[in-house]
Each structure stands twice: as structure tokens, then as C-alpha cells.
Amino acid sequence: GKLFGSVGTSDIAEACAAQGFKVERSEVRLPNGSLRVTGEHNVLLHLHADIDVPLTVAIVAEE
Numbered sequence: 582g583k584l585f586g587s588v589g590t591s592d593i594a595e596a597c598a599a600q601g602f603k604v605e606r607s608e609v610r611l612p613n614g615s616l617r618v619t620g621e622h623n624v625l626l627h628l629h630a631d632i633d634v635p636l637t638v639a640i641v642a643e644e
Contacts, residue, residue: 583617583618583619584616584617584618584619584640587615587617588615588616588640589611589616590606590607590611593609593611593624593636593638594606594608594609596638597626604626608626608628609624609625609626609627610625610627610633611624612624612625616638616640618640619640619641620640621637621638621639622639622640623635623636623637623638624637624638
């Protein structure tokens with residue numbers, strides 16, 4: 582479904598930090614812009630000039 586807001590780079594960086602991975606907001610790449618629907622989304626973590634790490638972000642509805 583659709584979200585009331587959106588999930589952006591800072592939200593993803595905070596979620597990574599909560600899981601023990603320090604990621605800067607500027608390192609999160611959202612190829613299609615902010616995430617606005619539930620489901621799985623592919624994003625990239627651009628950690629270094631030659632290092633891009635794919636990451637799957639799952640957005641689930643609150644119950």
C-alpha cells in the first residue's frame with residue numbers, strides 16, 4: 582500500500598545504524614527517489630568511489 586509519508590536516505594541510514602552498521606546519509610543512493618510504497622526496494626550504499634553495496638529495504642505496514 583501507499584505510505585502517508587516517505588522513506589528517505591536519512592531513514593535508511595538510521596535503520597542501518599540501529600542494526601549496527603554505520604552508514605552516512607550521503608552514502609545511501611535511491612535510484613527512484615524516496616520510497617513511498619510498501620514492499621521490497623533495492624537501494625545502493627555508495628561506500629567508496631569503487632565500492633557500491635546493494636541493499637534490499639523492506640517496508641512493511643504497521644499493525
